[in-house]
Amino acid sequence: MTTILETQDLGYSYGDGTVALQGVNIRLEEGKKVALVGPNGAGKSTLMLMFNGILQPKSGSVLFRGQPLNYDATSLRSIRRAVGMVFQNSDDQLFAPTVYQDVAFGPSNLGYPAEKVKRYVTYALAYVGLSGYEPRPPHHLSGGEKKRVAIAGILAMEPEVMILDEPTSNLDPATSEEIMEMLEELNLGGKTLIISTHDVDLAYRWADEVILMKDGGVLRRGSGPEVFGDQELIREARLKLPIVVDLYHELAGRGLVDGPKPPRNILELCDTLEQGCKGRAPSHSAADSIRPGKICICNVDELKAPQIPSILERISPSYKGAMGTSAKVMAEEAGIALDFTYGVIDKCILKSLVGKSSLIMTSGGMVDHAANRIMDYCRESGAVIEVVRLSTGSELTCKRIP
Amino acid sequence: MHDLLDDYAQSNALRDTNPRLKLALGLGAIIFCVSSVSPVAPLFVAVSMGLITVILAKIPARFYSKLLLIPVSFAVLSTVVVAFMHGTGTVLFSVDVFGFDLAVREDGANLALLLISRTIGGMCSLFFIALTTPMIEIFAVLKTLHIPDSVIELSMMIYRYIFVFLDQAAMIHSAQVMRLGDTGLKNSLNAFAMLSSVLFLRSWEQGERLIVAMDARCYSGRLDLTDQAAKAEPRAILAAAAYLAAVAAIAVLTRNIQML
Numbered sequence: 223m224t225t226i227l228e229t230q231d232l233g234y235s236y237g238d239g240t241v242a243l244q245g246v247n248i249r250l251e252e253g254k255k256v257a258l259v260g261p262n263g264a265g266k267s268t269l270m271l272m273f274n275g276i277l278q279p280k281s282g283s284v285l286f287r288g289q290p291l292n293y294d295a296t297s298l299r300s301i302r303r304a305v306g307m308v309f310q311n312s313d314d315q316l317f318a319p320t321v322y323q324d325v326a327f328g329p330s331n332l333g334y335p336a337e338k339v340k341r342y343v344t345y346a347l348a349y350v351g352l353s354g355y356e357p358r359p360p361h362h363l364s365g366g367e368k369k370r371v372a373i374a375g376i377l378a379m380e381p382e383v384m385i386l387d388e389p390t391s392n393l394d395p396a397t398s399e400e401i402m403e404m405l406e407e408l409n410l411g412g413k414t415l416i417i418s419t420h421d422v423d424l425a426y427r428w429a430d431e432v433i434l435m436k437d438g439g440v441l442r443r444g445s446g447p448e449v450f451g452d453q454e455l456i457r458e459a460r461l462k463l464p465i466v467v468d469l470y471h472e473l474a475g476r477g478l479v480d481g482p483k484p485p486r487n488i489l490e491l492c493d494t495l496e497q498g499c500k501g502r503a504p505s506h507s508a509a510d511s512i513r514p515g516k517i518c519i520c521n522v523d524e525l526k527a528p529q530i531p532s533i534l535e536r537i538s539p540s541y542k543g544a545m546g547t548s549a550k551v552m553a554e555e556a557g558i559a560l561d562f563t564y565g566v567i568d569k570c571i572l573k574s575l576v577g578k579s580s581l582i583m584t585s586g587g588m589v590d591h592a593a594n595r596i597m598d599y600c601r602e603s604g605a606v607i608e609v610v611r612l613s614t615g616s617e618l619t620c621k622r623i624p
Numbered sequence: 625m626h627d628l629l630d631d632y633a634q635s636n637a638l639r640d641t642n643p644r645l646k647l648a649l650g651l652g653a654i655i656f657c658v659s660s661v662s663p664v665a666p667l668f669v670a671v672s673m674g675l676i677t678v679i680l681a682k683i684p685a686r687f688y689s690k691l692l693l694i695p696v697s698f699a700v701l702s703t704v705v706v707a708f709m710h711g712t713g714t715v716l717f718s719v720d721v722f723g724f725d726l727a728v729r730e731d732g733a734n735l736a737l738l739l740i741s742r743t744i745g746g747m748c749s750l751f752f753i754a755l756t757t758p759m760i761e762i763f764a765v766l767k768t769l770h771i772p773d774s775v776i777e778l779s780m781m782i783y784r785y786i787f788v789f790l791d792q793a794a795m796i797h798s799a800q801v802m803r804l805g806d807t808g809l810k811n812s813l814n815a816f817a818m819l820s821s822v823l824f825l826r827s828w829e830q831g832e833r834l835i836v837a838m839d840a841r842c843y844s845g846r847l848d849l850t851d852q853a854a855k856a857e858p859r860a861i862l863a864a865a866a867y868l869a870a871v872a873a874i875a876v877l878t879r880n881i882q883m884l
Contacts, residue, residue: 359787379841
């Protein structure tokens with residue numbers, strides 16, 4: 223793993239003498255999903271503004287790919303291109319009068335010719351699922367759409383690292399899950415992501431690395447279970463435990479479950495609980511007698527929307543889910559009511575375990591990602607789930623993934 | 625929440641007509657209105673522009689008439705003063721106010737009529753532009769007319785943030801009303817003063833955040849303006865030219881006609 227961003231003994235204080243950051247030493251690896259968590263005023267936003275040179279540190283330094291940042295105009299341009307930032311309030315970021323102009327702002331300031339700018343804008347808007355929104359003014363968009371446009375504006379500059387300050391604040395739960403899933407998709411495409419959030423459940427579930435901050439310093443760095451496993455620390459940082467962890471501790475307290483570390487998500491929690499129950503309760507739980515349901519994965523890149531109803535007819539899944547923007551757009555075109563639009567893989571595994579079949583529509587690299595995720599689960603838990611990858615040529619063929 | 629001109633500009637039936645043509649039509653009509661010496665041509669413009677806006681652009685007639693009521697009420701008030709204060713000729717109407725003899729004379733009445741018809745004709749033409757052409761397309765036209773970039777960019781950002789501040793002002797106002805800030809003249813004046821000062825401070829802060837947002841995306845003095853407008857159809861150009869010629873002809877032919 224190569225280090226992409228690093229801070230060395232970073233310090234910053236505002237004009238009135240308030241110390242915002244002090245002695246911050248962190249090292250972020252390329253291709254990771256990082257969440258900065260901490261109470262209000264912990265210095266998360268200040269730290270983020272330093273990653274792309276908007277604030278200049280009072281002491282210490284920020285390193286990008288091992289090189290300390292320089293604060294002259296040329297170096298700043300290159301760092302801001304490589305490290306893109308999405309602000310918390312979309313209205314701060316969307317200053318141009320139309321969606322097209324706003325997304326085109328970055329590329330045209332990088333001096334690209336008009337034709338290239340147009341290509342990048344079209345690509346970025348398609349990626350966030352807003353093709354056709356080009357002539358709209360931002361004040362006619364919903365909160366979620368504004369956030370997507372803001373992300374598209376950064377994507378159009380092809381950054382290596384994307385920083386998002388509270389990406390889910392002021393969004394409804396489904397929209398924020400969809401935004402987070404889009405970030406997951408970007409991460410699978412190789413981008414390093416850094417978010418700040420107060421949503422501990424989100425940070426716990428989503429992030430590869432959690433950085434817990436308080437009073438301008440870093441309290442703890444590590445994986446979600448490492449950081450959130452320490453109840454003292456979490457209380458000190460004025461956060462709360464993720465609901466999964468909290469529930470796990472209470473269940474463990476009653477002796478219903480045991481294990482070295484808390485589960486990552488609801489799926490793991492259910493499994494831990496089931497294992498705990500099996501030892502005690504007589505085995506009449508539904509899951510034992512039921513054969514796990516089949517999970518089909520279809521790649522929408524190989525399909526056209528009108529083909530989807532016939533596929534559905536053929537495999538008639540109990541549940542339908544779509545992962546990623548292009549799959550969702552296609553499901554909408556085909557007029558399919560989706561049961562899952564986020565957390566799709568885990569949901570489908572959970573349903574499979576109670577005997578229901580499901581279809582996952584997705585695209586590109588996420589097809590393999592989904593299949594691998596289910597296979598990994600089977601390997602760890604010992605469950606046997608049939609995964610079918612649908613490929614369409616002239617007719618539908620089914621391939622069993624080994 | 626709002627019923628804005630801008631919403632109609634984005635969604636009217638003439639939205640996709642070439643903006644240059646719409647601008648030329650509206651501005652041409654305004655010029656003929658203000659240079660006509662008889663009220664006939666401006667009244668013709670007022671009626672025809674109103675019909676174009678309501679029938680061709682499909683702007684709801686109720687909204688349009690409410691909108692027109694604003695400038696018309698101003699115009700009526702001021703022309704009444706002109707009618708009383710101006711001119712010579714036969715007395716058409718007189719009234720005795722506390723011993724002062726206030727009279728409307730022929731000249732004054734004619735001038736007042738001309739003024740009001742010019743105002744209404746001009747406003748109808750202006751509303752035609754405002755209700756059919758989104759601001760952003762007007763900016764694109766301005767750019768091709770070689771207006772300096774900095775002027776256009778500033779106007780674009782001012783335009784964009786009008787809506788942000790409109791929302792904020794509405795929110796502050798609701799917050800004041802919720803705590804009874806609008807009871808009595810003294811309270812509402814006080815509340816309005818607070819609203820203005822807070823809005824000023826917020827716009828200042830917004831300006832600072834705007835600079836950060838632009839810097840973060842490598843601002844180097846370029847705000848793209850692609851002219852995505854459709855080409856004007858020859859038929860539409862001919863129709864607009866014929867209309868303007870008709871207005872000009874009416875203005876010339878009726879130059880000696882006085883209404884009274």
